[in-house]
Amino acid sequence: MATNPMHQFSVHRIGPEIKIAGIDISFTNASLFMVISAVAICLFLSLGTKQKNLIPNKMQLLSEILYNFIAKMISDTAGSKAKPYFPFIFSLFVFVLFCNMVGMLPYSFTVTSHIIVTLILAIFIFIAVTIIGFIKHGFGYLKLFVPSGVPTLLLPLITIIEIISYLSRPVSLSVRLFANMMAGHTMLKVFGGFVISLGLLGGWLPLSFSVALTGLEILVAFLQAYVFAILTCIYLNDALNLHH
Amino acid sequence: MEEKEDFKTRLKIAKSKLKSSSSSSSRETGSLMGSAFKIGTELVAAVAVGTIIGFILDTWFDTKPWLIIIFFFIGSAAGMLNVIRTAKRMQKEN
Numbered sequence: 143m144a145t146n147p148m149h150q151f152s153v154h155r156i157g158p159e160i161k162i163a164g165i166d167i168s169f170t171n172a173s174l175f176m177v178i179s180a181v182a183i184c185l186f187l188s189l190g191t192k193q194k195n196l197i198p199n200k201m202q203l204l205s206e207i208l209y210n211f212i213a214k215m216i217s218d219t220a221g222s223k224a225k226p227y228f229p230f231i232f233s234l235f236v237f238v239l240f241c242n243m244v245g246m247l248p249y250s251f252t253v254t255s256h257i258i259v260t261l262i263l264a265i266f267i268f269i270a271v272t273i274i275g276f277i278k279h280g281f282g283y284l285k286l287f288v289p290s291g292v293p294t295l296l297l298p299l300i301t302i303i304e305i306i307s308y309l310s311r312p313v314s315l316s317v318r319l320f321a322n323m324m325a326g327h328t329m330l331k332v333f334g335g336f337v338i339s340l341g342l343l344g345g346w347l348p349l350s351f352s353v354a355l356t357g358l359e360i361l362v363a364f365l366q367a368y369v370f371a372i373l374t375c376i377y378l379n380d381a382l383n384l385h386h
Numbered sequence: 387m388e389e390k391e392d393f394k395t396r397l398k399i400a401k402s403k404l405k406s407s408s409s410s411s412s413r414e415t416g417s418l419m420g421s422a423f424k425i426g427t428e429l430v431a432a433v434a435v436g437t438i439i440g441f442i443l444d445t446w447f448d449t450k451p452w453l454i455i456i457f458f459f460i461g462s463a464a465g466m467l468n469v470i471r472t473a474k475r476m477q478k479e480n
Binding site for chain 2: 196299302303304306307309310311313314317318321322369376
């Protein structure tokens, strides 16, 4: 069991089985770690904003850096029109970041290593961005699928290609996060298994790899949360300022 | 009072710094591995979506296997389009 690198991804029920209309909504370890991440975010941000000093203490400084980081990212990629969506992108980034980081703790469960979690996030973003686009531009939003300067003969084909390209957004967004997290954690577990099986004599090499990989994984955890958020900004930019 | 004046000048300096940094747009784009992976998923996702659309339409219209073949190729084209767009965006960022 311990040597199976995929064992860490298994979802199991905690507490009683809850079923509503045939749908199993029992509390699992995945939901537990989502709750842990959400509570950690609330604690972190409420601690950071408790004292509003002119000269910030460490917690306040951290949350201010986080705020500035996202604000700058949004204004850089999506322009000033995207300001109203700051709360959404901020919570999205912080949630993905904390889920990834909580997953780096030993004995924990990485929520974002399950495609269903990332896909639901991505589909939600996709639908929200589409609705925003239609609200802002009406049916003019469909111009996104009809690029200008294309010969009429090729237009139907190009439109189909554009539609598929648009539909592939949530897939690439979710698969990227999920694959990165799952591959990284599997690799860590595999190298951990090598340490055990090679024992005291040969186990030092995989152990050092394991240490290096942990550092890399923390980088990937941050980077993927960043990529997830910045792509949301780019999609939002497409919807707000219609141009191709 | 003096402290306040000092703070004001420092605020001014910080604000001007913020302005100059945002105009030069010398943003770090993360690691190269990340961008390579980004392009890879971009290509694969469009091919997968195209194939799935072809499969669904095939079962609707009972035209197996023609639409899945056509949509596989259209999906590949969409994937390449995605890759070109992502690469262009990366170039603009640098």
